[in-house]
Amino acid sequence: MRLYEALFIVKPDAPEEEVDGFVDQIKQVITSGNGTVEKADKWGVRKLAYRLQKYNEGIYVLVQFSSSPELVKEIERRFRVTDVVIKFITVRIDEKMKKIEKRKKAREKRAARRPSVQAPAPAVPASPAAHGTPAMPAMPGEPVVAPGTPVEPKEQA
Numbered sequence: 001m002r003l004y005e006a007l008f009i010v011k012p013d014a015p016e017e018e019v020d021g022f023v024d025q026i027k028q029v030i031t032s033g034n035g036t037v038e039k040a041d042k043w044g045v046r047k048l049a050y051r052l053q054k055y056n057e058g059i060y061v062l063v064q065f066s067s068s069p070e071l072v073k074e075i076e077r078r079f080r081v082t083d084v085v086i087k088f089i090t091v092r093i094d095e096k097m098k099k100i101e102k103r104k105k106a107r108e109k110r111a112a113r114r115p116s117v118q119a120p121a122p123a124v125p126a127s128p129a130a131h132g133t134p135a136m137p138a139m140p141g142e143p144v145v146a147p148g149t150p151v152e153p154k155e156q157a
Contacts, residue, residue: 006065007091009087018084029074030067036067
């Protein structure tokens with residue numbers, strides 16, 4: 001059994017009962033062929049990327065199911081012969097799910113190896129500059145003086 005996703009577009013002017021009947025028919029084909037329907041979502045009317053069979057919009061329907069590859073051929077055959085279906089695509093997603101699961105496990109493994117980050121202990125300031133007050137710039141030939149230190153006046157020569 002493999003996991004598949006079938007997305008098909010139905011004509012926008014198709015009656016709601018006909019669309020629901022076709023979705024039920026696809027579900028019946030899957031279950032009678034020893035498959036299981038995971039979910040069936042009707043996305044409603046959406047604008048098409050380009051014009052298809054004189055239509056600018058269509059009703060999107062997504063069916064996710066697990067089955068054998070032979071059953072997928074039968075479902076696609078039914079999409080082709082049904083007049084209300086404009087376009088369809090069937091994709092195998094179990095390989096993609098395996099890759100996603102593999103990436104998730106690798107990410108968790110890396111996170112477990114990474115050491116936990118602790119808040120650094122507050123450092124004891126060594127100078128007033130450590131408190132965020134910068135030292136006063138010195139003139140050439142004068143010593144550097146930190147703010148708040150008393151300065152003796154210079155003798156004038």
